[in-house]
Amino acid sequence: MNQAVFEFPLNEKVRTYLRLEQLFRQLSQADSAQEDWQYVKFIESLFTLLDLAERVDVRNDLLKDIDLHEKNLDHWAQHPNIDMNALKQAKDNVAGLRDALKNAKKFGSALKEEKFLMSIRQRFFIPGGACSFDLPNLHYWLRQSQQYKQQILQGWLSEFSLMKRAIELTLSFLRERGRFEQVEAEKGFYQGVADDKNEMIRVYCQTDQGYFPTLSGNKYRYAIRFMFFNPEEAGQVAMESMVSFKLACC
Structure with a gap:
C-alpha cells in the first residue's frame, strides 16, 4: 500500500x-x-x-x-x-x-x-x-x-x-510536536480547530486510491478536502465518499 x-x-x-x-x-x-x-x-x-x-x-x-x-x-x-x-x-x-x-x-x-x-x-x-x-x-x-x-x-x-x-x-x-491519530473525513471533508501553538498540519494517507488532500484555513480553523487526481480534468473534483486518514497537528 x-x-x-x-x-x-x-x-x-x-x-x-x-x-x-x-x-x-x-x-x-x-x-x-x-x-x-x-x-x-x-x-x-x-x-x-x-x-x-x-x-x-x-x-x-x-x-x-x-x-x-x-x-x-x-x-x-x-x-x-x-x-x-x-x-x-x-x-x-x-x-x-x-x-x-x-x-x-x-x-x-x-x-x-x-x-x-x-x-x-x-x-x-x-x-x-x-x-x-x-x-x-x-x-x-x-x-x-x-x-x-x-x-x-x-x-x-x-x-x-x-x-x-x-x-x-x-x-x-x-514535527515531533504532533502525533498521528486516525480520523475520518465524511464525504471527503474534514474540519478542525487549531490550537494556539499549532503551526503545521500533517496528513498521512494512501496514494494509490486516486485522491489527494488539500487544506484551507488559518491558524484558528482549517478544513481538509480530498480531491480526485485526474490530470485530464481542467478543475479539481471533490471526493464524495468516506476517507480514512491519519492527522497530526504540530
Missing part, C-alpha cells in the same frame, strides 16, 4: 521553512552532479535560495524558535525517565547553534561578492536564458574539471550551512 505525508503550514514562517528545506534537498544532489544540466539546475536552485534569503528575515525567526526549543528541553529535564546524557547533548547542540546564528552575517551575503555568480544571475530569471549563446562564461565554466566544479559548489553551499542546520533542527522539533 502506497502512502505519503502531506504537510500544510498554517503561517508564513513555516511556509518559508518548508520551501527552504526543499531547496536544500535539491542542492544536496550536487555531490552526484555529472552532467551540465545538473550543474545548471544546482545554480538555478542556489539563486532561488539566495533570493528567498534576501526577501525574508529567516534568522530572527529561527532564533526565536531555537530559544523556544531550549525552554522545552529544560521542561523535559523534569521528566523522571529522561536520558540526561542525551538531553545534555541536545541542549549543547541547540545552544551552540543559537550562538552561531547570533554571530553570523546575513545568509548568503558573501555570494554577492562572487562576480561570476552575479554576472549570470539575471539570465536565470529568463526562461531558457542559460543557453551557451546567452552565457558563454557559464558554458566555459561547465567545461572545467569535475573536481574544480565540485569544490566551487561546496564553497557556495557552505554559505548556507548554518541556515540548513537551523532549518533541520527547527522542523524536526515542530
Whole structure:
C-alpha cells in the first residue's frame, strides 16, 4: 500500500521553512552532479535560495524558535525517565547553534561578492536564458574539471550551512510536536480547530486510491478536502465518499 505525508503550514514562517528545506534537498544532489544540466539546475536552485534569503528575515525567526526549543528541553529535564546524557547533548547542540546564528552575517551575503555568480544571475530569471549563446562564461565554466566544479559548489553551499542546520533542527522539533491519530473525513471533508501553538498540519494517507488532500484555513480553523487526481480534468473534483486518514497537528 502506497502512502505519503502531506504537510500544510498554517503561517508564513513555516511556509518559508518548508520551501527552504526543499531547496536544500535539491542542492544536496550536487555531490552526484555529472552532467551540465545538473550543474545548471544546482545554480538555478542556489539563486532561488539566495533570493528567498534576501526577501525574508529567516534568522530572527529561527532564533526565536531555537530559544523556544531550549525552554522545552529544560521542561523535559523534569521528566523522571529522561536520558540526561542525551538531553545534555541536545541542549549543547541547540545552544551552540543559537550562538552561531547570533554571530553570523546575513545568509548568503558573501555570494554577492562572487562576480561570476552575479554576472549570470539575471539570465536565470529568463526562461531558457542559460543557453551557451546567452552565457558563454557559464558554458566555459561547465567545461572545467569535475573536481574544480565540485569544490566551487561546496564553497557556495557552505554559505548556507548554518541556515540548513537551523532549518533541520527547527522542523524536526515542530514535527515531533504532533502525533498521528486516525480520523475520518465524511464525504471527503474534514474540519478542525487549531490550537494556539499549532503551526503545521500533517496528513498521512494512501496514494494509490486516486485522491489527494488539500487544506484551507488559518491558524484558528482549517478544513481538509480530498480531491480526485485526474490530470485530464481542467478543475479539481471533490471526493464524495468516506476517507480514512491519519492527522497530526504540530
